[in-house]
Amino acid sequence: MLDSLEAHAHRAASRLPASTRHWAVRGVHERSERLSVRDDVTEAPSRAIDHGVMVTVVDGGMGYAATGDASESGLAAAFLRAHVLARASAGRTVIDYESIIRPTASGRYASPVTRTTAAATLPERLGWLHEVCAAAGSETGNGRDPRIVDRHATLWSVQAEQLFLTSDGARTQQQWEFTTPSVQVTAHALGVTQVRSSGGQYNGFCQQGGIEVLERAGFRSTEGPRVAREVLELVGAAPCPSGTMDVILMPDQMTLQIHESIGHPLELDRILGDERNFAGTSFVTMDMFGSYQYGSELLNVSFDPGVAHEFASFAFDDEGAPAERALLIERGRLLRPLGGSLSQARARARGFELGAVATTRSAGWNRAPIDRMSNLNVEPGDQSLEQLIAATELGVLMQTNCSWSIDDSRNKFQFGCEYARMVRGGRLAEVVRNPNYRGVSATFWRSLAGVGGPATVVVGGTPYCGKGEPSQVIRVGHASPACRFTGVDVFGGAA
Amino acid sequence: MSGTLTYLESNHFDALAAALLQPDPALDRSTLHLCAEASDFLRFNQGALRQATSVQQAYVTVAVERGQRRTESSLSLSGDLATDVQRLQAESTLLTAQLDLIADDPWLQRPASAARSHRDERGALATAAHVIALVHEAAAVTLKQDLVGFYAAGPVAHAFADSLGSRHWHRVESFHFDWCLYHQADKAVKTVYAGTHWDDAGFTARLDEAASRVQLLERPARTLQPGAYRAAFAPAAMAELLGTLGWSGFSLKARRTGVSSLMRLQRGEAAFAPGFHLEEAFALSTTPAFSPEGFARPAAVVLVDDGRLPSTGGTLNSPRSAVEYGVPATGAHGGESPDALHLHGGTVPDADLLRVLGTGLYISNLWYLNYSDRAACRMTGMTRYACFWVEDGELVAPLNVMRFDDDVLRLFGPGLVGLTATPEFIPNSDTYGARRLGSVTTPAAVVEGLTLTL
Numbered sequence: 031m032l033d034s035l036e037a038h039a040h041r042a043a044s045r046l047p048a049s050t051r052h053w054a055v056r057g058v059h060e061r062s063e064r065l066s067v068r069d070d071v072t073e074a075p076s077r078a079i080d081h082g083v084m085v086t087v088v089d090g091g092m093g094y095a096a097t098g099d100a101s102e103s104g105l106a107a108a109f110l111r112a113h114v115l116a117r118a119s120a121g122r123t124v125i126d127y128e129s130i131i132r133p134t135a136s137g138r139y140a141s142p143v144t145r146t147t148a149a150a151t152l153p154e155r156l157g158w159l160h161e162v163c164a165a166a167g168s169e170t171g172n173g174r175d176p177r178i179v180d181r182h183a184t185l186w187s188v189q190a191e192q193l194f195l196t197s198d199g200a201r202t203q204q205q206w207e208f209t210t211p212s213v214q215v216t217a218h219a220l221g222v223t224q225v226r227s228s229g230g231q232y233n234g235f236c237q238q239g240g241i242e243v244l245e246r247a248g249f250r251s252t253e254g255p256r257v258a259r260e261v262l263e264l265v266g267a268a269p270c271p272s273g274t275m276d277v278i279l280m281p282d283q284m285t286l287q288i289h290e291s292i293g294h295p296l297e298l299d300r301i302l303g304d305e306r307n308f309a310g311t312s313f314v315t316m317d318m319f320g321s322y323q324y325g326s327e328l329l330n331v332s333f334d335p336g337v338a339h340e341f342a343s344f345a346f347d348d349e350g351a352p353a354e355r356a357l358l359i360e361r362g363r364l365l366r367p368l369g370g371s372l373s374q375a376r377a378r379a380r381g382f383e384l385g386a387v388a389t390t391r392s393a394g395w396n397r398a399p400i401d402r403m404s405n406l407n408v409e410p411g412d413q414s415l416e417q418l419i420a421a422t423e424l425g426v427l428m429q430t431n432c433s434w435s436i437d438d439s440r441n442k443f444q445f446g447c448e449y450a451r452m453v454r455g456g457r458l459a460e461v462v463r464n465p466n467y468r469g470v471s472a473t474f475w476r477s478l479a480g481v482g483g484p485a486t487v488v489v490g491g492t493p494y495c496g497k498g499e500p501s502q503v504i505r506v507g508h509a510s511p512a513c514r515f516t517g518v519d520v521f522g523g524a525a
Numbered sequence: 526m527s528g529t530l531t532y533l534e535s536n537h538f539d540a541l542a543a544a545l546l547q548p549d550p551a552l553d554r555s556t557l558h559l560c561a562e563a564s565d566f567l568r569f570n571q572g573a574l575r576q577a578t579s580v581q582q583a584y585v586t587v588a589v590e591r592g593q594r595r596t597e598s599s600l601s602l603s604g605d606l607a608t609d610v611q612r613l614q615a616e617s618t619l620l621t622a623q624l625d626l627i628a629d630d631p632w633l634q635r636p637a638s639a640a641r642s643h644r645d646e647r648g649a650l651a652t653a654a655h656v657i658a659l660v661h662e663a664a665a666v667t668l669k670q671d672l673v674g675f676y677a678a679g680p681v682a683h684a685f686a687d688s689l690g691s692r693h694w695h696r697v698e699s700f701h702f703d704w705c706l707y708h709q710a711d712k713a714v715k716t717v718y719a720g721t722h723w724d725d726a727g728f729t730a731r732l733d734e735a736a737s738r739v740q741l742l743e744r745p746a747r748t749l750q751p752g753a754y755r756a757a758f759a760p761a762a763m764a765e766l767l768g769t770l771g772w773s774g775f776s777l778k779a780r781r782t783g784v785s786s787l788m789r790l791q792r793g794e795a796a797f798a799p800g801f802h803l804e805e806a807f808a809l810s811t812t813p814a815f816s817p818e819g820f821a822r823p824a825a826v827v828l829v830d831d832g833r834l835p836s837t838g839g840t841l842n843s844p845r846s847a848v849e850y851g852v853p854a855t856g857a858h859g860g861e862s863p864d865a866l867h868l869h870g871g872t873v874p875d876a877d878l879l880r881v882l883g884t885g886l887y888i889s890n891l892w893y894l895n896y897s898d899r900a901a902c903r904m905t906g907m908t909r910y911a912c913f914w915v916e917d918g919e920l921v922a923p924l925n926v927m928r929f930d931d932d933v934l935r936l937f938g939p940g941l942v943g944l945t946a947t948p949e950f951i952p953n954s955d956t957y958g959a960r961r962l963g964s965v966t967t968p969a970a971v972v973e974g975l976t977l978t979l
């Protein structure tokens with residue numbers, strides 16, 4: 031489809047009225063496969079081939095139209111629909127869309143892939159899942175522990191390609207391969223049921239790349255027995271105690287902490303009020319950039335679309351803007367928001383020059399782009415995990431998110447983890463179950479007291495960042511070291 | 526009519542099925558499941574248009590089955606029948622070849638017999654251009670309100686066909702417009718106008734009424750301290766609580782593996798209050814009468830009967846789980862979450878909600894619910910929008926947002942003071958990937974001892 035898109039787009043666009051000030055075409059072609067083995071039973075393999083085109087027209091106002099028909103006539107019909115919306119919105123829009131200066135960059139991007147997942151046969155791919163599922167039956171990887179009541183291994187692989195063209199001459203072509211392995215085990219003993227997973231129950235271990243992602247995850251080597259061992263530890267563990275204490279958040283929980291209490295509050299469209307009817311507003315206001323102390327001086331947060339293998343790496347956002355690394359928070363001070371060129375223009379119109387980043391993205395061909403997180407990372411410090419633990423007199427080391435909730439303004443939060451260990455006197459102690467903690471974004475990051483070094487960093491993310499009207503689920507990357515926070519309100523479950 | 530719009534008419538889907546579902550000795554069954562829509566999406570901020578999008582899309586999931594094996598693939602379609610048939614045939618051939626490469630699935634189930642159903646409801650919708658002009662004029666120009674909202678409208682079609690003769694068609698045509706009128710910061714009045722026949726006067730009446738309620742938010746806000754409070758949940762807030770209960774609460778697989786949030790109910794350790802009657806009421810909702818695998822859905826599945834589980838178990842059983850655990854399927858999809866929850870009304874007259882509350886919180890909306898301890902059915906979440914402190918049945922002051930963390934079995938068990946008489950139909954407004962069909966129908970509730978934590 032993308033092979034013929036350029037020619038079809040130019041011919042279809044030539045039929046637009048002469049008053050048209052700008053047009054853009056974004057074609058997306060995506061192939062995916064989901065494989066699943068549960069309790070050693072192969073579930074029905076599921077494939078998907080999704081392709082279509084979103085066109086944009088600016089004429090007075092702005093309109094978008096999405097179509098699965100990428101023929102010249104299909105694109106012409108979509109242009110017509112978008113043009114009708116553009117004219118209908120003229121003079122009634124949040125900003126004069128004709129006044130926006132649009133990127134004209136051209137270029138390419140491709141995920142670094144050593145060996146594409148598609149290079150393995152279906153029996154090979156299913157065989158891996160059977161291996162992992164079987165290995166998750168006990169802590170040794172052999173046999174079946176009777177306390178384990180459910181085992182589930184999955185593999186989700188995606189190959190995607192996008193071609194973006196505009197009337198201003200922009201032409202960007204990007205290709206991605208995404209691989210997401212997961213193993214999840216449920217155990218029950220003496221009235222306690224617990225779930226443990228390799229990367230979280232919502233696929234937190236997700237990266238760009240092919241089969242090598244499985245190797246980086248330890249998917250076929252260590253994950254099955256590790257997850258089994260830890261779920262068995264959990265069913266025999268006491269509930270997490272309640273009280274004010276330190277917490278050490280491992281990278282797969284830092285992913286969620288960054289995502290909810292830094293990423294979403296810094297989305298510029300949210301700050302501009304676009305999301306108040308659905309995803310919410312932000313406690314961050316435009317006057318805070320450049321001066322607000324978001325966290326302790328140990329906190330450095332980057333927007334970095336160039337990290338190899340990270341889930342949301344790309345070279346151009348979906349408005350065609352070249353994406354470059356930038357610090358959003360430096361030594362705790364808030365510098366810039368997550369917002370693309372359109373949101374920057376809207377902020378400028380309100381008197382704020384915010385210097386945002388290229389991160390306006392869409393979930394697919396049938397959704398218009400909005401400000402999103404992409405790769406949003408906490409920069410590593412210089413502490414080893416052992417040093418973080420040694421510095422903790424009383425605390426809990428928490429791992430792998432399983433519950434999250436945060437208020438409309440992304441301020442009051444409460445998060446829960448799958449697995450935790452007490453830290454007493456600077457040493458790791460017993461495993462505890464149902465660990466939760468709560469806090470307030472505006473003050474929580476100021477309690478950051480230790481940041482792990484590069485050896486503690488894990489590159490993770492989520493395939494499921496939700497936002498927007500119409501709603502969009504998008505891929506986001508988060509790389510983070512382990513971090514230590516002081517004076518946190520910790521509590522366990524009721525059961 | 527052109528493009529994928531064609532799939533919004535049953536004859537085009539029938540032609541696709543006729544071309545693709547020919548008898549094949551290599552297969553026991555092949556199936557097609559269609560989800561198509563033509564949607565206008567309008568986003569507003571500060572009474573002005575932020576984004577206007579027209580989406581025309583059609584997806585077909587083709588599946589092939591032989592013995593205890595099944596493979597499936599979902600394809601986006603172009604609308605050109607010949608092109609789409611060719612692509613789907615090629616995909617079907619690939620899927621058939623894959624059947625030789627996979628193992629038997631002992632839990633695979635097919636419907637016992639072919640079935641047919643047909644529901645086609647047409648509406649009268651406004652054009653997107655008309656809505657853009659009307660909203661801007663009414664909210665921004667006339668009322669000068671800070672309206673932020675989302676309008677989604679157009680036809681949605683779901684259809685199923687298989688090589689054994691089943692044919693199902695389900696098309697609805699509707700609009701859903703929900704918006705907030707903001708006073709300031711996070712204080713707003715949320716309103717929904719949804720239906721099948723757009724009416725300018727109906728919209729403006731709701732807008733005017735919402736604007737009058739914004740004035741209540743101008744009073745100084747009150748901040749509550751953590752603790753236990755008497756509270757009234759409006760139907761929109763109840764829909765959030767019941768919807769979260771549906772994440773794992775009613776799933777057969779979740780019950781059998783012990784991860785359901787209602788395990789204490791199943792073990793008889795806790796119960797909802799007498800009179801608490803909850804069902805999955807497909808017949809009362811906008812959901813299709815068939816599942817994506819072609820199973821017919823019953824009119825209703827009782828989930829909670831007079832506070833306790835019914836003898837049938839009160840679970841939503843997908844076809845696979847049904848075979849695995851040896852019980853009948855109930856028309857549920859693979860996720861076994863509800864699509865059409867219906868909580869029956871109680872004895873509190875609708876107009877008496879605040880009087881019965883007396884003194885406490887009136888919670889218009891909840892937000893971002895999750896489980897803090899799923900095994901204990903303990904949920905957390907935030908209050909949102911226009912929540913008020915109420916004294917002696919009168920709204921006194923808007924509330925700053927607060928977090929609750931509480932046992933839902935206790936809240937709607939010993940803690941339940943009463944349910945209002947008339948359940949409110951709240952259509953599913955989700956638009957992730959596609960416009961969802963479904964609903965939650967629920968009354969308002971008054972509870973004692975809601976625990977606020979932060």
